[in-house]
Amino acid sequence: MNFRTLSLVFAFAASMVAWGWPATAAVTVIGNGLGNSCYQSAEFGGEPKEGIRLCTLAIDQEPMPLSDKSATYINRGILRARLGDSEGALTDYNAGLAMDARHGEGYVDRGAVYIALQRFDDAMSDINRGIEMGANKPHIAYYDRAIVDEALGNVRAAYLDYKKAVELQPDFTLASEQLSRFKVVRKDTEH
Template sequence: MISKSLLAATAGLTLSLVLASSAGAADSVVGGNLAKSCAQSVFDGARDDAALQLCTQAIATDLLSNRDLARTYINRGVLQLRRKAYDRALADFDRAATLAPDMGEAFVNQGAALIAQRRYDLAVNAIDRGLALGASSPERAYYNRALANLHLDNLQAAYGDLIKASQLAPDWDVPRRELAKFPTDWA
């Protein structure tokens, strides 16, 4: 049972959504010049109309394998997330998951979109599936799942996910900063 003092101490704990695997999806596209440019735009942090149009053109015109088409949908979905177009992002991640149901990044990014929509239970389920499939950036998946668990008032799970994110990426200071917000006697 979680004590009231712990709940009070962690009430101010706020995490920011981290795009789970945009870099993992972005640098994996093999075929199609537009798809490669789309991936590079995402990797470079783009969020503008030109990058979105580039990805849309790649989906419509590049001759891509199902996996590369799924990666391109993921990349466009990441752009949509950055633009706060959460329904569109989720639709792209859903399409990617249909094309490549073994691609963990599709599910982890679904989880990110669901968090943005405040659909935390579904987000945890999607991230769980992505982790089980071997997402390429598991530390980000654990971090995002911590965010969902925090909103579900599941502080133990949130804490455990932050620990795991810190262990997987010891040089990434974001999870460590969030862990520092928990009381020192928490464990």
């Protein structure tokens, strides 16, 4: 393994340690029912196991529009991912996106799980799709894509994506911390 590859592996590992998992974004479910409680757990934290229980109850027992049921699967996927259950998270993301493929966040979130599984081509495809669809939290999508860029050895693209994440959300500490690792050097074009 050459020094450049080793450096990229170290940088990727450092970015994963800093966060523990790539960033994710929940999908809003309107109302006061279990689906909304599931969304609240995915978006604002709390105990993931309890959130998963609420999401499962919402999916199994609560009548809701297809878009909300899709969002509830995606939100349960986020909670499963937080527990390190990549396969369960993928199952939920796939189910949610099969019901309603209009949730850009679902693609970004599934991309985050692909990052954790080191399936970088799949991650890039999903994250790009989420960005193209206008994900509600594009700064998260650009941050996750920067992780993929770096893992694939495209340091310049990683820098630009971290920079874009900070431009979109100036107080996004995770992206700012990653961006601070870079040193921009201008190439001398005169000769």
